[in-house]
Amino acid sequence: MAGQIEAKLIELGIVLPAPTAPVANYVPFVIAGDLVVISGQLPMLDGKVAWTGKVGGTMSVEEAAKACRQSFINLLVHLKVAAGDLDRVVQVVRLGGFIASGPDFTQHAVAMNGASNLSVEVFGERGRHARTTIGVSSLPLDAAVEVEGMFRIA
Amino acid sequence: MAGQIEAKLIELGIVLPAPTAPVANYVPFVIAGDLVVISGQLPMLDGKVAWTGKVGGTMSVEEAAKACRQSFINLLVHLKVAAGDLDRVVQVVRLGGFIASGPDFTQHAVAMNGASNLSVEVFGERGRHARTTIGVSSLPLDAAVEVEGMFRIA
Amino acid sequence: MAGQIEAKLIELGIVLPAPTAPVANYVPFVIAGDLVVISGQLPMLDGKVAWTGKVGGTMSVEEAAKACRQSFINLLVHLKVAAGDLDRVVQVVRLGGFIASGPDFTQHAVAMNGASNLSVEVFGERGRHARTTIGVSSLPLDAAVEVEGMFRIA
Numbered sequence: 001m002a003g004q005i006e007a008k009l010i011e012l013g014i015v016l017p018a019p020t021a022p023v024a025n026y027v028p029f030v031i032a033g034d035l036v037v038i039s040g041q042l043p044m045l046d047g048k049v050a051w052t053g054k055v056g057g058t059m060s061v062e063e064a065a066k067a068c069r070q071s072f073i074n075l076l077v078h079l080k081v082a083a084g085d086l087d088r089v090v091q092v093v094r095l096g097g098f099i100a101s102g103p104d105f106t107q108h109a110v111a112m113n114g115a116s117n118l119s120v121e122v123f124g125e126r127g128r129h130a131r132t133t134i135g136v137s138s139l140p141l142d143a144a145v146e147v148e149g150m151f152r153i154a
Numbered sequence: 155m156a157g158q159i160e161a162k163l164i165e166l167g168i169v170l171p172a173p174t175a176p177v178a179n180y181v182p183f184v185i186a187g188d189l190v191v192i193s194g195q196l197p198m199l200d201g202k203v204a205w206t207g208k209v210g211g212t213m214s215v216e217e218a219a220k221a222c223r224q225s226f227i228n229l230l231v232h233l234k235v236a237a238g239d240l241d242r243v244v245q246v247v248r249l250g251g252f253i254a255s256g257p258d259f260t261q262h263a264v265a266m267n268g269a270s271n272l273s274v275e276v277f278g279e280r281g282r283h284a285r286t287t288i289g290v291s292s293l294p295l296d297a298a299v300e301v302e303g304m305f306r307i308a
Numbered sequence: 309m310a311g312q313i314e315a316k317l318i319e320l321g322i323v324l325p326a327p328t329a330p331v332a333n334y335v336p337f338v339i340a341g342d343l344v345v346i347s348g349q350l351p352m353l354d355g356k357v358a359w360t361g362k363v364g365g366t367m368s369v370e371e372a373a374k375a376c377r378q379s380f381i382n383l384l385v386h387l388k389v390a391a392g393d394l395d396r397v398v399q400v401v402r403l404g405g406f407i408a409s410g411p412d413f414t415q416h417a418v419a420m421n422g423a424s425n426l427s428v429e430v431f432g433e434r435g436r437h438a439r440t441t442i443g444v445s446s447l448p449l450d451a452a453v454e455v456e457g458m459f460r461i462a
Contacts, residue, residue, distance in 0.1 A: 024417040024421050024424060025424040025425050026403070026437050027437065028438070030402065030436075032342075032458075033341075033342070034186075037401055037438045037458070038438060039439045040439065040440030040441065054411060091184060091186065093184045093186050094184065094191045095180070096440065100411075100443075103208060103256070105292045106294065106295055106296045107294075108293070109294050110178070112178065113178050116180045117179050120179060128180060128181045129180050129184060130181065130191045131180040131193045132193060132250065132252075132300070132302045133194065134290045134293060134300060135290055135291045135292030136291055136442045136445075137291045137409060137411055137413075137443045137444060137445045138411050138412070138413045138416070139416070139442060140414065140417050141414055142414045146442060150186075150191070152186050189340065245340065246338075247338045248338065255445060256445060257362060257445055257446050259445075260448065260450045262446070262448040263332040263449075264332070270332060270334045271333050282338075283334050283335065283338060284335065284336070284337055284338045284345045284347040285330070285334040285348065286348030286404065286454070286456045288444045289445045289446030289447060290444060290445060291445045304340075
């Protein structure tokens with residue numbers, strides 16, 4: 001029987017893909033006490049980086065928000081493995097958002113809301129998190145965004 | 155009666171403004187066990203970003219240090235809410251400093267000292283922290299700097 | 309008598325230099341519970357930043373991997389002081405990798421593997437970590453890379 005969070009994902013039409021291995025010599029997550037620290041997630045979809053380029057340049061901020069949403073879905077994939085059951089997630093502690101962009105970009109918050117909004121949609125009050133969002137000169141594999149996360153589990 | 159840290163702030167002539175809401179769908183801080191994780195703070199003053207542009211370009215490193223100091227004051231605003239009383243702060247664990255700057259900038263440490271020095275002025279030995287400072291291509295709302303923090307409370 | 313990890317370092321031909329003070333008003337590490345949070349480390353060697361410039365520009369990704377490896381060695385220097393004995397390290401929890409690079413750089417993961425591979429060589433399974441790697445516009449003292457770390461000790 002699906003848990004409450006799984007039911008919420010179904011309601012949102014979100015199907016978590018199978019976990020994929022990181023692109024290098026590290027692991028998707030580490031559990032330290034009741035904290036789950038998850039590696040930075042690129043906006044992978046169907047096995048490839050689906051949003052590339054620079055936000056505010058070749059990519060609109062609306063598209064970047066979708067990319068951040070996808071990166072958060074990829075965090076959920078690993079969080080589910082870490083927690084066993086997403087209902088065990090007590091709190092989304094912190095999200096870090098990295099937006100590949102040039103010096104003139106200013107709408108980082110709008111882009112990162114793609115991840116933050118989904119966090120609250122999925123987890124409700126427990127989904128409200130501390131957040132740091134910055135603009136970066138480039139990201140692995142030319143990804144347009146990257147999102148990392150720290151979560152607390154029961 | 156003001157606590158010791160509040161007294162120190164008064165001595166330094168620092169008046170903490172009222173807490174303001176984040177610019178997007180997240181919260182200013184999350185408490186996880188005895189850790190307080192606070193969202194990245196822009197150098198807001200009187201309701202607006204008071205230091206904009208690129209450090210080493212349109213802004214001097216001395217001004218950037220003032221901006222980092224202001225960002226740390228904004229961390230204190232939320233830390234006070236989280237801890238109830240700033241005297242309960244056991245340790246400033248980590249500060250992350252983000253300096254909007256071009257490829258030729260090298261004085262990130264000087265800029266970030268604006269935050270680090272104030273941390274030690276306010277909290278003494280408990281204010282000595284681990285720190286990571288990097289240069290970033292751009293920041294939300296064209297802010298010149300952003301500072302995030304992790305703190306331990308009793 | 310050297311511990312197991314010290315023996316491993318000797319086997320790898322790695323001599324940990326004496327700890328050096330940070331370049332500004334902060335400390336190399338903070339212990340919070342069983343977590344050790346270590347400040348971002350530049351690729352210092354013999355008292356100076358040995359890898360400068362931009363990766364993908366004036367520096368090859370192979371050289372950047374060596375720089376990340378050196379930054380990880382510098383994390384070990386402080387971790388040893390924090391833990392007393394490196395054998396007390398239970399887990400490398402998270403590494404953050406910052407690669408100074410222009411907008412066209414895409415091989416961040418290859419560079420950061422210089423740190424990640426050494427982590428696994430030194431600590432084995434305990435060395436497998438969560439990781440976030442991003443490209444940044446500039447770093448302190450024109451360093452080509454910077455690596456920060458969070459570790460769990462017994």
